[in-house]
Amino acid sequence: MNRSSIARKLLLAALLLLVLAAFAMPLFSMLLTAMREAKSVGKPLLEPGHVPSAAQLGANVKEVWTGRAADFPLFLHNSLFVAGLSVLGMVVSSSIVAYGFSRLRWRGRDALFILVLATLMIPFPILMAPLYLVFKQLGWIGTFLPLWVPAWFGGTFSIFLLRQFFLSIPRELDDAARIDGCSEFGVFTRIILPIAAPAIAVVALLQFVASWNDFLAPLLFLNHEETYTLALGLHMYQSQHGGTPWNLVMTAALLIILPVVFVFILAQRAIIGSVATQGLNE
Amino acid sequence: MATARLHPTLRGLTWVSPWLLGFGLFMLLPITLSAWYSLTDYSLLDRPIYVGLENYRELLHDSVAHAALKNSAIFTLATVGVGTLLSLALALLLEQRLPGSEFVRAIVFLPTLVPVIAAALLWMWALNTETGSVNTILRTLHLPTPDWLGTPTGAMASIVLVSLWGIGTFVVTYAAAIRGVPVSLYEAACIDGAGPFRRLTTITLPIISPTIAFNLVMSIIWSLQAFAVPLVMTRGGPANATTTFALYVYQNAFVFGRMGYACALAWVQFLFTLVLVAGVLWASRRAVYHRGA
Numbered sequence: 246m247n248r249s250s251i252a253r254k255l256l257l258a259a260l261l262l263l264v265l266a267a268f269a270m271p272l273f274s275m276l277l278t279a280m281r282e283a284k285s286v287g288k289p290l291l292e293p294g295h296v297p298s299a300a301q302l303g304a305n306v307k308e309v310w311t312g313r314a315a316d317f318p319l320f321l322h323n324s325l326f327v328a329g330l331s332v333l334g335m336v337v338s339s340s341i342v343a344y345g346f347s348r349l350r351w352r353g354r355d356a357l358f359i360l361v362l363a364t365l366m367i368p369f370p371i372l373m374a375p376l377y378l379v380f381k382q383l384g385w386i387g388t389f390l391p392l393w394v395p396a397w398f399g400g401t402f403s404i405f406l407l408r409q410f411f412l413s414i415p416r417e418l419d420d421a422a423r424i425d426g427c428s429e430f431g432v433f434t435r436i437i438l439p440i441a442a443p444a445i446a447v448v449a450l451l452q453f454v455a456s457w458n459d460f461l462a463p464l465l466f467l468n469h470e471e472t473y474t475l476a477l478g479l480h481m482y483q484s485q486h487g488g489t490p491w492n493l494v495m496t497a498a499l500l501i502i503l504p505v506v507f508v509f510i511l512a513q514r515a516i517i518g519s520v521a522t523q524g525l526n527e
Numbered sequence: 528m529a530t531a532r533l534h535p536t537l538r539g540l541t542w543v544s545p546w547l548l549g550f551g552l553f554m555l556l557p558i559t560l561s562a563w564y565s566l567t568d569y570s571l572l573d574r575p576i577y578v579g580l581e582n583y584r585e586l587l588h589d590s591v592a593h594a595a596l597k598n599s600a601i602f603t604l605a606t607v608g609v610g611t612l613l614s615l616a617l618a619l620l621l622e623q624r625l626p627g628s629e630f631v632r633a634i635v636f637l638p639t640l641v642p643v644i645a646a647a648l649l650w651m652w653a654l655n656t657e658t659g660s661v662n663t664i665l666r667t668l669h670l671p672t673p674d675w676l677g678t679p680t681g682a683m684a685s686i687v688l689v690s691l692w693g694i695g696t697f698v699v700t701y702a703a704a705i706r707g708v709p710v711s712l713y714e715a716a717c718i719d720g721a722g723p724f725r726r727l728t729t730i731t732l733p734i735i736s737p738t739i740a741f742n743l744v745m746s747i748i749w750s751l752q753a754f755a756v757p758l759v760m761t762r763g764g765p766a767n768a769t770t771t772f773a774l775y776v777y778q779n780a781f782v783f784g785r786m787g788y789a790c791a792l793a794w795v796q797f798l799f800t801l802v803l804v805a806g807v808l809w810a811s812r813r814a815v816y817h818r819g820a
Contacts, residue, residue, distance in 0.1 A: 254625070257620065257623050258625055258627075259625060260620055261620060261625055261628065263632050264617060264620065265631050265634055265637065266631075266632050268635050268637075268638060268692065269634050270653065270660060270661075271638075271646075271650055271652075271653045271660075271692065272649070273648040274649070274652060274653045274660040275649050275652070278652065286658065287657065287658035294618075299753075325531055338545040338575045339545070340595055341542060342542065342543045344542055345539050345540075345541075345542025345543040347541060347544075349535070349538060349539045349542060350535065350539075351538065351539030351540075351563075352534045352535070352536050353533040353536060354539055357543065360550075361546060361550075361564050364550065364554060364682075365745070365748070366650045366744075366748055366800070366801075366804060367554060367558070367797075368607045368748065368751060368752045368793075368796060368797060369559065369773075370752055370754065370772075370773040370775070370776045370777065370793050370796060371561060371761075371793040371794065371797045372553075372554065372557050372558070372561075373777065373780065373793075374560070374561065374564070374780040374781075374786050374789045374790055374793065375556075375560040375561040375564060375778075375790065376553065376557045377558035377780070377781075378560060378564070378786065379553075379556060379557055379560070382745060385590055386576075389572075392776065395549060395553050396544060396647075397545070397549075397588065398548055398552070398553065398564020399545050399546040399549060400546050403548065406688050430539070452544065453642055456788055457642065458640070458641075458642035458643065460643050460755055465781065475724055476642050476643075476645075477644075478642050479642075479645065479648070480759065483648055488644055489656075491652055493780075494648060494652070495648075495649075495652060498645040498648050498649060501642055501644075501645055502642065502645050504643055505640045505642070506637070506640075508640075509633075509636075509640055510638060513576070513633055516640075517632070517699050518701050520636075520696055520700065521699050521700055521702070521703035522703070
């Protein structure tokens with residue numbers, strides 16, 4: 246290796262470190278603040294008596310979780326309920342719809358699929374006011390229904406992802422099953438679904454993250470505290486009268502981010518891989 | 528077999544019927560209703576009253592709406608422009624395949640999974656004028672420490688910054704596209720004596736141009752929709768400096784209780800989105816490289 250190539254490598258490595266620091270900074274800042282007492286917040290990091298500690302993090306977690314300011318255990322329960330039903334609905338409906346868009350041949354199929362993709366272009370702000378009125382007519386405002394029922398009708402990205410996967414399965418498998426007397430639904434449940442298990446797992450994880458993170462739908466459609474999800478509860482917790490100390494807000498934020506980070510660590514390759522395919526299909 | 532065979536089209540439609548139903552109920556119906564409500568005065572408490580084009584006329588004279596339009600334009604230009612350049616640069620950097628790139632890629636992607644409310648709070652704290660980590664770092668480097676959320680320019684910069692934190696999706700798609708460029712092209716270019724910059728502009732960028740066009744469209748659509756971050760971080764302030772158009776739609780519908788006007792605003796926004804997206808698609812038909820063309 247010559248000298249200029251070493252210099253180039255060093256420069257790139259320095260850039261890489263800078264990028265790492267920039268993107269991780271807010272998360273670090275959150276973690277360090279969550280590890281301090283209220284009176285230490287804003288003090289230099291290593292000032293004696295104010296150093297962040299794991300013990301203080303434990304105390305903060307306890308205070309956030311059992312404090313009277315917000316019923317986080319209840320919010321967790323609500324979030325899990327909504328996310329569970331959304332994941333189930335999204336997996337069931339998107340795989341059925343994706344089957345119709347990939348394994349069956351019929352007129353208008355591809356034109357209709359373009360419409361599915363085109364819905365990505367409909368901005369949420371144009372939908373939110375009339376959607377509120379639709380849910381109000383249905384008597385759904387203030388209930389969990391607006392948060393999970395739509396997932397039972399499939400989602401664009403999930404349908405897209407599963408369709409891609411279904412298309413890659415050899416057709417001979419279906420034909421063989423049909424010759425053996427398998428019905429169309431049998432082909433779907435016994436042949437396609439088992440093979441597509443990895444893709445379905447990715448759809449389930451992404452839907453879990455989407456439900457867990459959803460802030461706007463709970464903000465618009467929920468109206469009393471007992472029904473709040475964690476995302477909305479965190480908003481309320483921070484914006485309370487007088488304001489909540491930042492060390493506790495950051496502790497609460499840490500708690501809501503942790504499960505998502507866990508999911509990401511669990512399925513990093515699959516998640517990044519599924520996102521990467523988006524842009525490749527013009 | 529006893530079961531009657533359905534016509535293929537009917538059978539196909541049956542399989543995709545969940546999506547059709549959802550599309551009708553949660554998109555087509557609200558959009559249609561929205562067109563009607565945009566012609567009414569509707570306060571949620573009373574029945575909607577037909578007022579013709581009054582809402583659209585009001586829009587022409589509403590100075591907050593104009594400010595919101597300008598804010599959305601600035602925000603979109605900044606996030607789409609800087610975001611595209613930054614994510615391309617990051618993708619190129621990650622594709623140099625240095626040791627540790629995989630880990631950096633994961634950290635760059637991670638913020639896209641962080642709940643938007645948590646992202647907004649994290650940055651509110653990091654951008655705190657006195658004790659935030661951003662200003663602490665700037666102070667250590669003897670650089671000016673701006674009042675991020677307290678001044679109009681600072682607040683706009685802040686919400687742009689939070690959006691840029693979430694460009695991981697684009698970085699990952701660009702990196703995948705760059706990886707797909709045939710190595711033989713680079714080898715041929717090297718033999719012809721092309722330097723790194725020339726290889727970037729004559730090979731990499733043209734070949735990944737379909738991905739750039741797709742990402743531009745998605746990023747314009749997302750930027751025009753943005754309102755959760757300003758809602759939480761700045762409530763549109765100071766002095767409406769971060770009231771994006773989408774936030775103004777939200778405020779009219781759910782804070783001021785003016786559903787009719789909100790629907791009219793939303794339609795105008797939809798129109799702007801369509802024009803911009805059509806513009807990008809038109810431009811990309813000329814600029815985008817098509818394999819085998």
